[in-house]
Amino acid sequence: MPINNKRTLAKRMETIQPFHVMSLLGKAKALEQQGRDIIHLEVGEPDFNTPQPIIDAGVEALKRGNIHYTPSLGLMSLRQTIADFYQTRYDLDVPASRVVITPGASGALLLIIGALIGSGDSVMLADPGYPCNQNFVRFVDGDIQAVAVDESTSYQLTAELIEQNWQQSTKIVMLASPANPTGTIVPKDEMKKIIQLVKDKQAYLIVDEIYQGLVYDMESSCALSASEGAAADHVIIINSFSKYFQMTGWRLGWCIVPEHLLEACDHLAQNLFLASPTTAQEAAMVAFLPETIEILEHRRQIFKQRRDYLYPQLSALGFKIPIKPQGAFYLYCDCSTFTDDSMTLAHELLETTGVAVTPGIDFGQNHPEHYVRFAYTRDIKYLQQAVQRLQNFLS
Amino acid sequence: MPINNKRTLAKRMETIQPFHVMSLLGKAKALEQQGRDIIHLEVGEPDFNTPQPIIDAGVEALKRGNIHYTPSLGLMSLRQTIADFYQTRYDLDVPASRVVITPGASGALLLIIGALIGSGDSVMLADPGYPCNQNFVRFVDGDIQAVAVDESTSYQLTAELIEQNWQQSTKIVMLASPANPTGTIVPKDEMKKIIQLVKDKQAYLIVDEIYQGLVYDMESSCALSASEGAAADHVIIINSFSKYFQMTGWRLGWCIVPEHLLEACDHLAQNLFLASPTTAQEAAMVAFLPETIEILEHRRQIFKQRRDYLYPQLSALGFKIPIKPQGAFYLYCDCSTFTDDSMTLAHELLETTGVAVTPGIDFGQNHPEHYVRFAYTRDIKYLQQAVQRLQNFLS
DSSP: OOOOOHHHSSSGGGGGOOHHHHHHHHHHHHHHTTOOOOOOOOOOSEEESSHHHHOOOOOOOOHOOOOOOOOOOOOOOHHHHHHHHHHHOOOOOOOOGGGEEEEEHHHHHHHHHHHHHHHOOOOEEESSSOHHHHHHHHHHTTEEEEEOGGGGGTTTTOHHHHHHHOOTTEEEEEEEETTTTOOOOOOOHHHHHOOOOHHHOOOEEEEOOOTTOOBBOOOOOGGGGOOOGGGGGGGGEEEEESSSSGGGOOEEEEOOOOOOGGGHHHHHHHTSSSSSSSSHHHTTTTTTTHHHHHHHHHHHHHHHHHHHHHHHHEEEEEOOOOOOOOOEEEEEOOOTTOOSSSHHHHHHHHIIOOOEEEEEGGGOOGGGGGGGEOOOSSHHHHHHHHHHHHHHHHH | OSSSSHHHHOOOGGTOOTTTHHHHHHHHHHHTTTTTTOEEEOOSSSSSSOOOHHHHHHHHHHHHHHOOOOOOOHHHHHHHHHHHHHHHHHHHOOGGEEEEESSSSHHHHHHHHHHHHHHEEEEEEEEEHHHHHHHHHHTTTTTEEEEEOOOOGGGSOOOOHHHHHTTTEEEEEESSSSSSTTTOOOOOHHHHHHHHHHHTTOOOOEHHHHHHHSSSSSSOOGGGGGGOOOGGGGGEEEEEESTTTTTGGOOOOEOOOOOOGGGHHHHHHHHHTSOOOOHHHHTTTTTTTTTHHHHHHHHHHHHHHHHHHHHHHHHHHHHHHSSSBBBTEEEEEEETTTSOOHHHHHHHHHIIIOOOOOGGGGGOOOGGGGGGEOOSSSOOHHHHHHHHHHHHHHO
């Protein structure tokens, strides 16, 4: 190859890591081709197909044939539908104009981080956390302040931790509730304190709520419920049709942004992706209808059953999970009973037992060698098989 | 508003301009609501619906219900289909592994510019040109070298112009062929010289071929046909299903990248958008079938008829179009006979005649006040009405 890649690539590429689970996935695929039966507990995607009402609406939209660009910020009818959902479900008065439709939550993060962060700005977030969040910041040459969190704060940032770690450069604090990989939630009281703190600092709080709705022991909530008056000008909500609504492949999400950021979002959307997929937007119009929600709530119960099976089983095997996850579909397990090298363990589990999990390294630098993530995105019968295989391997 | 936007937004937002045509569009919409009949010749989107075979394939894909994430670089079957298309249509041997599926050509530009450009790097491109191209560079804090081009080079960069304007920081040269807004093409001989030059400089050439297929007086072509051997390592092709294939709202494009950039593209795609819309990818599988191409070629003839009508008519009205556009669906017209302020003219045309066009300012800084762009993306009967109205207004 005549081109030296180190010299060729932009500097940011040195810091943007691939998902390490991809190498495991490659190995899993190779094993499957050899006839091995692999149980995929590494996948951060619901196993359910998109609910039928949404598919039907998509089919109708396609058949109408008019699949042209929508406005950059999305179909006003969908923005209004989402605003109505916040009113009905969370008793929140969100004007449709502040709802921005994006190609997945990824598109929302690209807009927000792109509009706010440049060289010299930093974003504070919890470690462990979803790896892409850090990489959006790196993409626009911002800095990361990864704050190590543990079970003492349910693996979440707190107002106290944020205050302790605040720097001159801190412009955004980012939370996820429920969080990936730990499934924990920021309590409303704490959220209030955090919002007040961020407002006092004249900074922004991004709350990733893409697992909103996927909670098992409480009512689902929205961080905006914890903000009052002018404080809402400092809060940005990220959401998605991928997880609770099981529309991953449609690539559709949204964010709720303060009024004063709308113009910047519009300018960036026009340039960076023009608009979100049209048919997905039309199909998503029925995502909040009672017949769809009924399907989704039934599936939420199934996720709950899986969690309630897998959590004690993995604990019994010797994985430590100090905080029972309240949401999402992950168990972030301390595997230090077995190893000081979770990456090697993940490879061994795959090779020996055919169970695929995600190594901690994909979620940050906070002792990742002691953690693996199980996603309960497979039917309970596969979870049972996986537990059986793990038992044989670990005993 | 408690937040000062200038201080709040990232510095790049000062340089990322909205499309000025948006304010015209807003006015057009308001006029339509008052009952005015507006002829939209400002829209860079085919008026045709997506061809029926593609819609049918989309419906079938939706009905199968399995709308999960695809691999980040796209469905291998679609990548192979596109590779086969290059083989069949252009006699080019492009391995499927080098075809990267993206959410629109926008997604492709985000990957390529993101992988290659950082602070201190610059991208050379022609002015006038498509405005987003510059804004992708600004988004990642790179520099623009906009080279003013005129009719003497068919509004395209040449090897000579590139050599004259080369700087230490130049890392990418970007062409569009056919180009927006001028509809001109880079001749194969010139393309060869440019590729050789860029190779000698150890830089990259991006060729935007999103209007490939929409040419009217010649065979469509691909810049890779003009590159040989190692030179291909320096050439990146951007393409899209939006224009020729009339799939704008599906948000699907592709790029062909050198082998050594694939890993960077994969890492960025995983992080920035995860994957392209699944149903669009499945539907696009039939975009190259003979029954689809037959529809598209028929529509190409209709675009040609529109151009062949509008080009002499606008010339007769006093608009100067020194180079007859060979492709795309735009006429970039010198309106200096009428005005030194094309923005005001565009507003007057809209208000007085109801004809909406795009002011030159949306395409760069090269005497934009002397230009407006007409898009022949409306049926010829509307073009005739528009000409009649313009005649009344201008005479």
